[in-house]
Amino acid sequence: MYDTIKKAAAAFGFAEAFFLAPLKLDFWRIQAEKWGVGASLHFDPAMTYPHAGCILLLVYPYAPFAAEERLSAYYLASQRGYFATKSLINRLQALGISCEMASVPARALALANGVGIAGKNGILRIGALGSRFALYTLALTGCAPSVAAPATTPCPPGCNACMQACPMGAIEKDGLHATRCMRYFMDKAEYPFFVYEVLPTHMGCELCQAACPKNALLARGTPTVEERAAFSLPRLIAGDSAAARTLVGRNFTGNGKLTAEAVSFAARAGVYEAEIRAAMENTPFPAVRRVAEWAVSRYFS
Ligand code: SF4
Ligand code: SF4
Known part of the structure; x- marks a missing residue:
């Protein structure tokens, strides 16, 4: 079996x-x-x-x-x-x-x-x-346990690459302090502003994994044309997140979550001010209105 x-x-x-x-x-x-x-x-x-x-x-x-x-x-x-x-x-x-x-x-x-x-x-x-x-x-x-795990080497002595890469200071020499990791604050559609200030990717953060030498030899991928189109900033800021939500799952992306993230990415890059102001007026989602107001006052005033 x-x-x-x-x-x-x-x-x-x-x-x-x-x-x-x-x-x-x-x-x-x-x-x-x-x-x-x-x-x-x-x-x-x-x-x-x-x-x-x-x-x-x-x-x-x-x-x-x-x-x-x-x-x-x-x-x-x-x-x-x-x-x-x-x-x-x-x-x-x-x-x-x-x-x-x-x-x-x-x-x-x-x-x-x-x-x-x-x-x-x-x-x-x-x-x-x-x-x-x-x-x-x-x-x-009808199947008993049977584990034949591949060998996995521990972290090299003195390696601190993940610690240095973490924008939240969540990793220390003794390991991860989970309640400081930005993922801890991201279950709902609204995040604290200090997360929007540093969020690197939609829905999470992989900076400590990107820096890890144990992942260095893995093949790299690139988003498809369809994925890029679904996650284009103006499209998300305008509230059109249906395609993006289909690609990453609808369960955890409701209430304007992806649009709010897109607003923060655009504001930090200093682009799409008019679109962000329009979202602030037109969105049905409190999470989007809140982050758009923050973005306008923090980056465009
Ligand atoms: S996921 Fe991001 S915030 Fe969390 S520990 Fe890793 S680098 Fe830090
Ligand atoms: S970067 Fe990777 S190998 Fe280095 S300490 Fe962090 S988890 Fe371990």
């Missing part, structure tokens, strides 16, 4: 498939409660999915874009990986293998099973894939 599942996963673009033990993640739960994150994830996979023999961890790799791109290759790949996961579930079920999506903390479960290493930036690295992948988890019935 293992080979069948791995071959099916590879056919849908997954670089790795690990059959993880459904370990209880008490330490993760304590940290998540302390930081107020991960409420939708289950820290005890065996209790939540009692019929699962293991949790299948699927690793969907992507080629990162150049650090100066405003588009994140991760979020585009993450959406493609989501649909690949749905297709894989259908394929496995057609083969008589029972499985379902599992809402578990993928990174923490991987580490607990000895898959990969958390770098100083807190991000999971797995062997030659570096940290450039999206993760998905399935509860799999």
